[in-house]
Amino acid sequence: MKNSNYKVHFFPVDVTVEIEQGKTILDAAYKGDIFVNALCGGDGTCGKCKVIHGSGMIESMPTTHVSVSEAQKGYVLACSTKVMGDLEVIIPEESKLDKSQILVGNFPQFSGSLAAATAKTKHFKQDPLVNKIYLELPQPSLDDSVADYERLCQGIMVKTGIPLEKLTANISVLKHLPKLLRESKWMVTVTLGHHHSFVEILEVQLGDVSANNYGVAVDVGTTTVVAHLLDLSKSETVDIEATYNSQIKYGDDYIQRIIYAEQNDAMEVMQEGIAEDINQLISTLIKRNNLSIHDVNAVVCAGNTVMTHFLLGLDPTNIRKEPYLSSANLVPPMRASEVGIKINNHGLLYTLPCVGAYVGGDISSGVLAVRQDEAEVLSLLIDIGTNGEIVLGSKDWMMCCSASAGPSFEGSGISCGMRAAKGAIEKVGITSTFDVICKTIGNAPASGICGSGLLDCLANLVRSGVIDRTGNFQKGINTERLRKTDNGYEFVLVSKDKTSTKRDVVITQADIQNIIRSKAAIYSGISTLVESMGMGMNDIEQLFLAGGFGNYLDIRSAITIGMLPDVPVTKVQFVGNSSVIGAKMCLFSKDAYEIAGKIASKMTYFDLMSNNKYMEEYVSANFLPHTAIEKFPSVAEELRVRS
Ligand code: FES
Numbered sequence: 001m002k003n004s005n006y007k008v009h010f011f012p013v014d015v016t017v018e019i020e021q022g023k024t025i026l027d028a029a030y031k032g033d034i035f036v037n038a039l040c041g042g043d044g045t046c047g048k049c050k051v052i053h054g055s056g057m058i059e060s061m062p063t064t065h066v067s068v069s070e071a072q073k074g075y076v077l078a079c080s081t082k083v084m085g086d087l088e089v090i091i092p093e094e095s096k097l098d099k100s101q102i103l104v105g106n107f108p109q110f111s112g113s114l115a116a117a118t119a120k121t122k123h124f125k126q127d128p129l130v131n132k133i134y135l136e137l138p139q140p141s142l143d144d145s146v147a148d149y150e151r152l153c154q155g156i157m158v159k160t161g162i163p164l165e166k167l168t169a170n171i172s173v174l175k176h177l178p179k180l181l182r183e184s185k186w187m188v189t190v191t192l193g194h195h196h197s198f199v200e201i202l203e204v205q206l207g208d209v210s211a212n213n214y215g216v217a218v219d220v221g222t223t224t225v226v227a228h229l230l231d232l233s234k235s236e237t238v239d240i241e242a243t244y245n246s247q248i249k250y251g252d253d254y255i256q257r258i259i260y261a262e263q264n265d266a267m268e269v270m271q272e273g274i275a276e277d278i279n280q281l282i283s284t285l286i287k288r289n290n291l292s293i294h295d296v297n298a299v300v301c302a303g304n305t306v307m308t309h310f311l312l313g314l315d316p317t318n319i320r321k322e323p324y325l326s327s328a329n330l331v332p333p334m335r336a337s338e339v340g341i342k343i344n345n346h347g348l349l350y351t352l353p354c355v356g357a358y359v360g361g362d363i364s365s366g367v368l369a370v371r372q373d374e375a376e377v378l379s380l381l382i383d384i385g386t387n388g389e390i391v392l393g394s395k396d397w398m399m400c401c402s403a404s405a406g407p408s409f410e411g412s413g414i415s416c417g418m419r420a421a422k423g424a425i426e427k428v429g430i431t432s433t434f435d436v437i438c439k440t441i442g443n444a445p446a447s448g449i450c451g452s453g454l455l456d457c458l459a460n461l462v463r464s465g466v467i468d469r470t471g472n473f474q475k476g477i478n479t480e481r482l483r484k485t486d487n488g489y490e491f492v493l494v495s496k497d498k499t500s501t502k503r504d505v506v507i508t509q510a511d512i513q514n515i516i517r518s519k520a521a522i523y524s525g526i527s528t529l530v531e532s533m534g535m536g537m538n539d540i541e542q543l544f545l546a547g548g549f550g551n552y553l554d555i556r557s558a559i560t561i562g563m564l565p566d567v568p569v570t571k572v573q574f575v576g577n578s579s580v581i582g583a584k585m586c587l588f589s590k591d592a593y594e595i596a597g598k599i600a601s602k603m604t605y606f607d608l609m610s611n612n613k614y615m616e617e618y619v620s621a622n623f624l625p626h627t628a629i630e631k632f633p634s635v636a637e638e639l640r641v642r643s
Helices: 025-031 068-072 108-121 148-160 171-183 246-250 254-263 267-288 305-312 361-370 451-463 509-532 555-560 578-588 590-602 612-620 633-642
Strands: 005-011 015-020 050-055 058-060 075-077 081-083 087-090 130-136 167-169 187-194 199-206 214-220 224-231 236-244 296-303 348-351 379-384 388-393 398-403 424-430 436-440 482-485 488-494 505-508 542-547 572-576 603-605
Touching (some): 005 025, 025 081, 025 087, 068 075, 130 148, 148 167, 148 171, 148 187, 148 199, 167 171, 171 199, 187 296, 214 267, 214 305, 224 578, 236 267, 246 254, 246 267, 254 305, 267 296, 267 305, 296 361, 296 578, 305 348, 361 379, 361 388, 361 542, 361 572, 361 578, 379 509, 379 578, 398 509, 424 451, 424 488, 451 505, 451 633, 488 509, 542 578, 555 633, 590 603
Parallel strands (some): 005 087, 214 296, 379 542, 398 603, 542 572
Antiparallel strands (some): 005 015, 050 075, 130 187, 214 224, 224 236, 379 388, 388 398, 482 488, 488 505
16 A cells, blocks of 8 residues: 655744655655754664654654653654654754854864965965966967967977876867867967876866866765865965765764665765765855856865765775775776766866775875874874774874774764754863853853863863762762762753753763763774884874864863873864865865875774774773873873862
């Protein structure tokens, strides 16, 4: 029997979606392009996708994530509730994933990256991957009977120094050339696209339009996609735009998405989804800046290995199966149109090279951004997302690994966790009388706590004696903020009368253990890598911390909880979105792009999971800051002083 279709009307967005009976409310939201917070990708485990059922027939799975009082008010999990009739559904503030909440304005992750990219790019010759040059060619005569294409190539060689044998062109360029050269009176603009070993004449245009040359650098993240529009003729950043990765609906982490694609024969869907996200960003950027698609001649994408595979339509299946292989790590430039990216028809797509299955182009890009590959001293780059990718090295060698930190720093698995967005607590102070001072992103009423807030919260809980070094609450302390619930102890950070959700923002015992496990994975990855090279933490001269931690990250707190090694704070530098910085550097300079390839080839991948030392280190790091406190002398001093 064929299922009926029903209408689901979502408030306050005022969107109606028609969907088959038996599909979930979350399916309906995604169909209507409505982003609901679904950190576990619809597994029913994160409890973040709560919506209010207004009217109509539903069928809900039992869940512990909805309390009795919430259920009485109509709260259900969108992912575990089937549509069985026409419905009205309200999406409460805390469950919304509003694109406008992705912070791109005064967020150092992005604004800082502009300055950083500009500064670092100065190390390279300003010579974009796709370049436009204006030529005034000598007119042919009986004494000068060089053919049109050869005449053009000679003009290019004279102007740029590119040898003739390195120049090539597509037949479509050759077909149009005779008419165009004569119409233009031999004054033309040539668009040149850099491939590794040759230069392609992408387009020839009438007259001088050499100033009209734009490119887009894209960080293709598992959660968000960030695009920077660049004026390649002036080496300037024009504008920035960001969105959520629409693949979120198929799983929060990339392994879930590979499994989804395999089980649902949906590789094409994944490819089209990510290409469409990039297209929408480009479309917004060009409209806002009164440009046309024709003005954009290149896109450089930096993403982890799985996102790069999905974007290129490569099968990522073997990435999650032993021996964990990518389909390709170094992919040559191609026409952007080949993967459905809408720029100038001749425009090129460059993807930054991956190192292997778990260290992708975003990390090659990050290493390029901080120029770790040319450092005289030993440095460490840590990029923290769902995985913590770690690169140790200098100009002579580089080792990298990927530690499975889990998504708790992005708010998943944390009772009041959320991504770094407006209303997220990003800084927490606890006084000696257990009063709590919280700072939220955008100074908005608190709606949850993001990664930087969680780190700061944990550090201050242990400093103030609310928890001990195992992470357990000290039951004897004198404060009403610590209370017992059916699910164990929790500590109230912000009471419900001051939150946007009208529910207390708390940190529970289970949350604390989750964060400790995540930070332990990062620290043990660092220490295993450092020790495997016969070195100690004191040998690290510079530590770069990248990732989407919001606009505040207290480095000292990250050391106090033992996520980062006990090095002087002055050695640590927060570099924000290093992935997009590196992509921009490549667009501005083909030398930088060539170096990104060398960086990926130079890095040696170190497999943590097959390493016994890593497992031992991980167990020891499940403590605050570590079972071996002597590894953290400044933290030992700090906690002793305050106890
Ligand atoms: Fe519904 Fe996680 S519980 S998406």
